[in-house]
Amino acid sequence: MKIALVHRRFTTNGGTERYLVGLARFLVTEGHAVSVLCNDVREDLRAEPGVEFVHLPMWRPAKALSLAWSVRRALGKRSFDAVMGLGRHGGHHLYRAGGGSHLDYLRRSHALRRWLSPSDWIDLALDRSAVRSARICIANSNLGAEGLRDDYGARRVEVVYNGVDLARFRPDEQVRAAVRSELGAAGNVAVFVGNGFARKGLDVAIAALPADWALWVVGGDAPVAAPPRVRFLGSQPQPERFLQAADVLLLPTRYDPFANVCLEAMACGIPALTTSSNGAAEVLPEPWMICDSAGAYAAALTRLTPELGARCRAVAECFPPERSYRRALALLLEASS
Template identity: 30%
Template sequence: MITATFAIPGDLATPTGGYRYDREVLARASAHGVEFDHLALPGSFPFPTPDELLRTAGLFVSHPADRVLMVDGLAYGALPESICLSAKSPIVALVHHPLALESGLAAETAVRLKASEAAALVHARRIIVTSRITGRILIEEYAVPADRITVAEPGTAPAPRAIGSGRSEPTILTVGAISARKGYDVLVAALARLQGEAWRLVIAGATDRAPEVHAALREAIRHHGLEARITLTGAISDAEIEDLYAQADLFVMPSRYEGYGMVLAEAMARGLPIITTTGGAAAETVPDGAAVKVPPDDALALSAALSRLIQSPRMRADLAARSFEAGRALPGWDDTARIVASVVAGLATGAPSHFHHPGSPR
């Protein structure tokens, strides 16, 4: 058994796709020959204070030189190059999506994060990305050599097929913490154009990550008079999320950008008809034909797609069948952990890794 370290900023129990990925890898990698120790980094990344950077530098310097150090990209991309250079350990960077592509950043902040991440990635011996498109972005925009990149897509747990709401008004579900990147403002604007049609919307996700975005979303719902038709659940349990998936009639993801879009995979696993934007990896996570795809930030296109599916149970059923078929081909979490473990083991032993080039097929 190879022992390695997985450095992750913040609370590992945070209910986001990135933290779910990290938890699953920590729990499953030992079955594939790598035992990870969890190294907790400050939770303020990617915007750490000077004191937190000093603490992180100390952790990196004192880490055993003969043990692989895997670092979650939420922290790694924000590290000064001096800290990356101070680590004696071979580093694996896990990039969920480039930090500079987060929506809502000031232009100068995005430029600074891109420069920081590009400099840090030079010092990572191997880089794991969670989608092929993220790999291509690192090659084309961050000058990362393709042979240092391995794609390990998130797994999807098996799930029962959705049964639907049984209501005459379709229940539309979207899942994810409220933030600028998720595009819920665009979704509300799209649905505001459909007030004469029958629908209800459930937005399931934490509301405390970006308080100003949450406040603006509530104001938009109030402005359009949609308080009775749109529910914001806040943070809820896994069991409650399962119930929402089971009783949904239509899944929509209005994100401006996704590094993979784990909720899309979860919707496919349950055979839900899907409308998604083409922001980031979302366009590739769901195969063509298994979802209606619209450009990000296009409320008119999203509204038109929603209207077609709200009004046509037959279209929803046809799309659901193709979605369910695609969901059956999704990788599981053991597949993800196996790929991650093989990269770490290859670096630890000096053996060649089996790379999955970002441009290669699944």
């Protein structure tokens, strides 16, 4: 079967991008002819076995609009049995809305903004078009599915939870000891992982931190004002090392359809504390791990036990990536028939 996968980038920097690379490899092993339509391919992935790359031109300043135009032009010139989109482009049989509803994102993350920017209006129009033109949409949580139905009237939405690389993200006592030694950590350590500190709620994580806890911040944003026990480590190519070395993940995100770092933390054997505005909250083993205030985080930190870490790993083991890929393939075949 000739399958087209459409997204802006083919790389492993980002949750949707890692999903795309993994899905492409899975489809190749299943015997399908895979074409990836994208604007940018990471250099070391250009020779990906079994994958054909089709370049999508994109121009400033209207990058989103020009990419959508390039997608429709490429699909009009080539013939595919099935097309799956992973971005707001339109023209797909199956659309995986990994970012949920953009309207819901704006509503939850920018509630105090009076005016939307021109780029916001463009993203909303493209988002609505991608959802309404697809025969089937995939959401990675019930939270994301609700936004697609309520905001855009999606005709059919299927929830397919993300998977996690259980070999890469796993408990490792040697790594834990090495990283804690490198960073001089002697006591309790929480970790925050993510870019976009404002949306991810770093301010809440800092406010919730008890006096006897340290906080490691892994992310590419510029450091913010914080007490000395908060350490900014920048963007890290191996975030699993810090998850393996910490005692808990704090992610007070203001909106995330499904923050995969929560599943990655649990796979590393540490609890993930996050908000009800994160679809990953749907798979947490305890309801008190869902925290919507700094006080709730502080209280949850007093309830952590080694046994909880083992339970979190067991939950993560229920979400191998292949399970998500196989379900996506089944829906793609259905949508294209």
